[in-house]
Amino acid sequence: MKINVKKNLLxxxxxxxxxxxxALSLQKVTAVNIMGSPGAGKxxxxxxxxxxxxxxxxxxxxxxDIASSMDTDRLRKLGYDAVQINTDGACRLDANMVWHGISxxxxxxxxxxxxENVGNLVCPASCDxxxxxxxVITSVPEGDDKPVKYxxxxxxxxxxxxxxxxxxxxxxxxxxxxxRSITDINPSSKIFPVSCVTKRGIEELSSHILSRHLPRP
Amino acid sequence: MKINVKKNLLxxxxxxxxxxxxALSLQKVTAVNIMGSPGAGKxxxxxxxxxxxxxxxxxxxxxxDIASSMDTDRLRKLGYDAVQINTDGACRLDANMVWHGISxxxxxxxxxxxxENVGNLVCPASCDxxxxxxxVITSVPEGDDKPVKYxxxxxxxxxxxxxxxxxxxxxxxxxxxxxRSITDINPSSKIFPVSCVTKRGIEELSSHILSRHLPRP
Numbered sequence: 276m277k278i279n280v281k282k283n284l285l286x287x288x289x290x291x292x293x294x295x296x297x298a299l300s301l302q303k304v305t306a307v308n309i310m311g312s313p314g315a316g317k318x319x320x321x322x323x324x325x326x327x328x329x330x331x332x333x334x335x336x337x338x339x340d341i342a343s344s345m346d347t348d349r350l351r352k353l354g355y356d357a358v359q360i361n362t363d364g365a366c367r368l369d370a371n372m373v374w375h376g377i378s379x380x381x382x383x384x385x386x387x388x389x390x391e392n393v394g395n396l397v398c399p400a401s402c403d404x405x406x407x408x409x410x411v412i413t414s415v416p417e418g419d420d421k422p423v424k425y426x427x428x429x430x431x432x433x434x435x436x437x438x439x440x441x442x443x444x445x446x447x448x449x450x451x452x453x454x455r456s457i458t459d460i461n462p463s464s465k466i467f468p469v470s471c472v473t474k475r476g477i478e479e480l481s482s483h484i485l486s487r488h489l490p491r492p
Numbered sequence: 493m494k495i496n497v498k499k500n501l502l503x504x505x506x507x508x509x510x511x512x513x514x515a516l517s518l519q520k521v522t523a524v525n526i527m528g529s530p531g532a533g534k535x536x537x538x539x540x541x542x543x544x545x546x547x548x549x550x551x552x553x554x555x556x557d558i559a560s561s562m563d564t565d566r567l568r569k570l571g572y573d574a575v576q577i578n579t580d581g582a583c584r585l586d587a588n589m590v591w592h593g594i595s596x597x598x599x600x601x602x603x604x605x606x607x608e609n610v611g612n613l614v615c616p617a618s619c620d621x622x623x624x625x626x627x628v629i630t631s632v633p634e635g636d637d638k639p640v641k642y643x644x645x646x647x648x649x650x651x652x653x654x655x656x657x658x659x660x661x662x663x664x665x666x667x668x669x670x671x672r673s674i675t676d677i678n679p680s681s682k683i684f685p686v687s688c689v690t691k692r693g694i695e696e697l698s699s700h701i702l703s704r705h706l707p708r709p
Binding site (some may be wrong): 312313314340341342343345364366393394395396397398401414415416417418420421423424425426427439441442445446 | 529530531557558559560562581583610611612613614615618631632633634635637638640641642643644656658659662663
């Protein structure tokens with residue numbers, strides 16, 4: 276007898292992800308899965324785009340972290356609706372965790388959910404959480420070789436944000452090389468150079484996310 | 493019947509890690525497990541400390557990556573002995589992978605092995621690879637909240653490097669806060685603020701690693 280545990284767990288995850296996707300579609304809610312290394316600037320990006328997104332739409336945030344509720348506290352202090360999920364050591368959110376997070380929100384009263392995944396360029400790549408849009412952040416000080424070294428997460432991205440562009444003058448970061456390698460791996464991804472400090476690119480990125488939202492009839 | 497797959501796999505890993513530790517001890521080889529986020533500067537740090545370490549000792553590098561052999565190529569170009577391990581999607585090196593890496597080296601002809609783990613602040617924390625010293629790199633642009641958000645990896649660290657200190661003037665990084673939170677989590681860890689660009693701290697860190705090496709009789 277051979278038990279393929281990994282396959283069974285994946286199938287269970289994907290079934291829950293399917294239920295999330297169905298619930299989101301029914302309520303016309305766009306959920307953005309935001310992934311990136313620890314310190315790539317996921318929370319800062321969420322803080323950056325929320326004011327623009329909440330101009331016309333109702334938004335909430337699901338914060339995935341190994342430990343602590345620092346990011347949720349940060350967002351609540353700014354007046355945003357945020358739910359904390361601690362993964363208890365797990366290296367990424369899974370569909371079951373997100374299902375619990377969504378159950379704590381009033382889906383019928385929302386248009387957009389920003390889901391901040393655990394800081395990790397590997398594990399979240401292969402775990403469907405039922406999201407509508409997959410957004411990957413890479414940042415200038417991480418260096419220009421990340422897409423080549425962690426291809427899977429870039430392969431599945433709808434949007435790639437190159438964050439911390441304000442630090443570019445102080446590094447040897449080759450923007451052209453990064454754009455070329457992302458495009459090689461995933462020609463259909465939309466790439467946005469952004470700085471949460473100078474606000475460069477925040478407007479363009481927010482508009483693009485808004486353009487992907489299907490308005491309620 | 494209940495099969496605890498996770499426990500069995502861990503036990504198997506730890507048994508191999510034990511064999512690695514025994515082989516290293518027998519040959520008086522110090523192996524440093526170098527962990528950190530993608531882009532924290534693991535390869536640059538290895539490049540920084542190798543000249544000082546190879547002044548008196550014989551060293552080799554094991555490079556762990558999801559994909560690509562970019563880092564091994566970088567080190568070989570500089571004339572260092574390096575072995576590439578591609579984890580084929582796995583989010584960290586395990587003992588079996590390291591065992592294969594070590595088998596490709598001549599242990600009797602070595603004093604120090606620097607093992608670059610996969611860029612990840614989560615998965616490597618809980619996986620013993622038989623190392624002698626655990627070194628965690630965090631870097632200034634990642635922000636000062638990493639120890640609080642990823643405590644487990646800092647808890648197990650013998651050495652913590654705060655890298656990219658040259659970028660500190662361009663960020664809001666609070667060095668005192670990071671040092672305090674690392675010390676709270678792990679009072680016995682040695683902390684080194686470093687810059688691979690200005691070479692600040694490289695000498696101190698290299699000397700400390702050398703001081704942990706047990707010379708052959």
